[in-house]
Structures are given as C-alpha cells and as structure tokens.
Amino acid sequence: MLVFPIVFYPLRLNFDGLLFPSARPLTSDNLRFGLISSGLITLIFLGANFIPSIWDAFQFTGATAAVCIGFIFPAAITLRDRHGIATKKDKILCIFMIVLAVFSNLVAMYSDAYALFKKNASPRE
Structure with a gap:
C-alpha cells in the first residue's frame, strides 16, 4: 500500500x-x-x-532502462565534461555510443511491440 x-x-x-x-x-x-x-x-x-498486462510494461521498461543505464547515461556524463578532461576522440565515441544505444533501444521496443500485437491479433479466416 x-x-x-x-x-x-x-x-x-x-x-x-x-x-x-x-x-x-x-x-x-x-x-x-x-x-x-x-x-x-x-x-x-x-x-x-x-496496459493489458504488467509484463508488457516490464518488457518496455526493462528494454529502455537497461540501455539508458548501460550506455546513454555514462556517455552523457562524459559529454558533459565539467572538468575538461575528455578529448575529441572521447566525445565522438560518446556520441556514437548514444546513437548506437538509441538504435538498439528502438529495435528492442519494435520487437516487443511486434510480439505484443502479434500475440493479441485475432486469426483471419
């Protein structure tokens, strides 16, 4: 409660x-x-x-949270670079890491949504 x-x-x-x-x-x-x-x-x-099932919400949340925690947040912290220690190569790598993470997250979310709609679709005869 x-x-x-x-x-x-x-x-x-x-x-x-x-x-x-x-x-x-x-x-x-x-x-x-x-x-x-x-x-x-x-x-x-x-x-x-x-939301039809809590497990569907967990799929989307898990796919998004894992990518954010593992790739996007560390790269964003490095891009912020308060102390000015990141090189140009580091910043380019961080941008590539964020783009790759967003792409993989979109693929994971598309896969989850496709499986959800395919499971709930009624068969046509």
Whole structure:
C-alpha cells in the first residue's frame, strides 16, 4: 500500500526539476505542485487502465532502462565534461555510443511491440 507514495514523491521532484530547473522549491508553489501531481496521477491512471498486462510494461521498461543505464547515461556524463578532461576522440565515441544505444533501444521496443500485437491479433479466416 505504501509503495506508491514512496515512489511518487521522488518522481514528482525529479519531474519538477526537469521541467523547471530554476524555479523556486516545489513545496512553496502550490499551483505547480497541484498541476504536476494531477498530471502524473492522470498519466499513471491511464497507463494502469490501458496496459493489458504488467509484463508488457516490464518488457518496455526493462528494454529502455537497461540501455539508458548501460550506455546513454555514462556517455552523457562524459559529454558533459565539467572538468575538461575528455578529448575529441572521447566525445565522438560518446556520441556514437548514444546513437548506437538509441538504435538498439528502438529495435528492442519494435520487437516487443511486434510480439505484443502479434500475440493479441485475432486469426483471419
């Protein structure tokens, strides 16, 4: 029962930080807090009602999360290069790694979607 609030709180904070990076804290802006909360709850409600099986959601989430954690996030951190130690070769390799990760993620998601629709398609006679 308490899993949703524990997961929803950091989701709301991170979403707010992504959309409004220089705004005042979320706790002091009731309108923004209400809009973000209601938008996320609506999105979660629609997803819970229209996703046929939790395993389908796990397939798409797993395919996306694995690529992001393994390839996109490390390459993005290297591209950010706060200390200026990355060479031009490193940055080119990071861009190639991100492009390759996005391509492989698209292939994985297409494969998951194709299997989902093929499984649910009714046979035509």
